[in-house]
Amino acid sequence: MKSFFMNRMLSFLCKYNNYSKEEIEKLNYGLEGIYLTITKLVVIIVLALLLNIFKEVIGLLILFNIIRYFGFGVHAKNSSECLITSILLFIVLPYIFIKLVNGNHILYIISFISILTFIPFAPADTIKRPFNNKRKKLIRKILTIIIGIIYLICSIVIDNIILSKLFLLAIMIQAIVINPITYKVMNESYNNSKNAKKISK
Numbered sequence: 001m002k003s004f005f006m007n008r009m010l011s012f013l014c015k016y017n018n019y020s021k022e023e024i025e026k027l028n029y030g031l032e033g034i035y036l037t038i039t040k041l042v043v044i045i046v047l048a049l050l051l052n053i054f055k056e057v058i059g060l061l062i063l064f065n066i067i068r069y070f071g072f073g074v075h076a077k078n079s080s081e082c083l084i085t086s087i088l089l090f091i092v093l094p095y096i097f098i099k100l101v102n103g104n105h106i107l108y109i110i111s112f113i114s115i116l117t118f119i120p121f122a123p124a125d126t127i128k129r130p131f132n133n134k135r136k137k138l139i140r141k142i143l144t145i146i147i148g149i150i151y152l153i154c155s156i157v158i159d160n161i162i163l164s165k166l167f168l169l170a171i172m173i174q175a176i177v178i179n180p181i182t183y184k185v186m187n188e189s190y191n192n193s194k195n196a197k198k199i200s201k
Contacts, residue, residue, distance in 0.1 A: 036079050040086055047091045053098060056162060060094055063151070063170035071122040071144035072129070073177030074188050081186070089173050097165055104155065107168040111155070114175030115148040124178035130192035148174070 009031050010024070019027065048057040076082035097107060122144040123137060131137040148171050155167040176182055183190040 036082065039079075040083055043083060044086060044090055047087065051091065051095055051099075053091075053095055056094055056098055056166060057090055059163070059166045060090060060169055060173075063166055064090075064173050067144060067147045067151070067170055067174045068177070070140045070147060071118065071124065071174050071178055072126070072140070073124050073174065074183050074186055075126050075128075076186065077188070085186075089176065093173070094166075094169055097169060098162060104161065104164055104168060107165060107172070108152075108155070111148075111152055111168040111171040114171045115145065115152065117175045117179065118145045118148055121178045121180065122174075124183070124190070125192045127189055127192050144174070 010027060013019075013027060014024075044057060045054065048054040076085055101107070118141070123131060123140040125131045131140075151167040151171050155164040158164045158167070180190045
């Protein structure tokens with residue numbers, strides 16, 4: 001299915017433009033990313049509908065992507081790994097805390113600890129996007145912490161317990177994806193900017 005989608009889209013794009021080999025490689029990479037994103041979202045949406053947590057999952061995805069924009073985090077190496085991780089983080093985890101856990105006291109504690117982990121670990125880079133600029137890295141760290149604190153405050157002042165949990169879950173998931181242990185479990189290299197400097201030397 002993936003090959004069919006990519007071949008059809010590439011044929012359509014090449015029909016109107018003459019691309020070099022390098023440009024075609026970039027198009028392939030972009031099309032693969034689009035395909036994986038669409039298929040992952042379809043699976044997550046179907047599962048969310050089946051479990052009756054569709055609105056909650058969409059809200060969580062929005063909140064998480066806002067904080068992830070600044071805090072970054074680990075990326076799965078392949079589509080199956082990405083899908084499994086996404087299901088665990090955006091279906092299983094919210095289902096447990098929204099449907100099975102009463103109250104937010106446990107989440108408050110975990111979220112507060114999660115924000116503390118932003119100090120040493122955010123932002124967490126990847127091999128493809130290492131953070132070589134110390135100033136930009138510091139700015140992203142500060143913004144990640146600020147957003148985490150804002151989310152925590154929102155979760156406390158908001159009367160809606162479900163929305164409150166979504167803010168807290170977004171903080172928790174961000175802490176998970178930037179943690180060095182997560183990188184190790186997923187066999188991804190950590191501190192890629194430092195590793196890049198070592199290689200260059």
